[in-house]
Amino acid sequence: MEENASRQARISLGIGHIHQDKADGSRWTLTGLRSGRTVILSAVAPGTGQRDRVGVDILADNYEHVGCDHEGYCCTLHRTHVMPHRGCMMR
Numbered sequence: 001m002e003e004n005a006s007r008q009a010r011i012s013l014g015i016g017h018i019h020q021d022k023a024d025g026s027r028w029t030l031t032g033l034r035s036g037r038t039v040i041l042s043a044v045a046p047g048t049g050q051r052d053r054v055g056v057d058i059l060a061d062n063y064e065h066v067g068c069d070h071e072g073y074c075c076t077l078h079r080t081h082v083m084p085h086r087g088c089m090m091r
Contacts (some may be wrong), residue, residue: 010060016072018044019063028052029069044069 011019017030019041031051032040039059043050054062 009056011056011063012065013039013056013059014068016069017065018067018069019059020066022062022064027066028063029072 015030018027019030020027027044028041029044030039031042037056038053039056041052041054
């Protein structure tokens with residue numbers, strides 16, 4: 001079990017990272033990292049309010065990293081903190 005938890009992710013993980021679904025082209029923002037190798041995705045399209053919880057391996061197989069939302073989130077990849085720190089684990 002410990003070996004599984006220590007495996008490196010095959011896709012870029014960070015609060016505010018935008019991932020595109022390979023099947024339908026929809027875009028999702030990673031808004032939370034959870035234990036058990038799962039993440040929380042929120043739909044980028046305004047007003048949809050959709051959220052989804054997926055495993056890191058599913059994210060790597062079915063989505064591609066296409067950018068970062070620097071306006072609304074802290075970006076751990078680029079070590080940039082922007083206001084209002086929505087989704088920031090440091091708040």
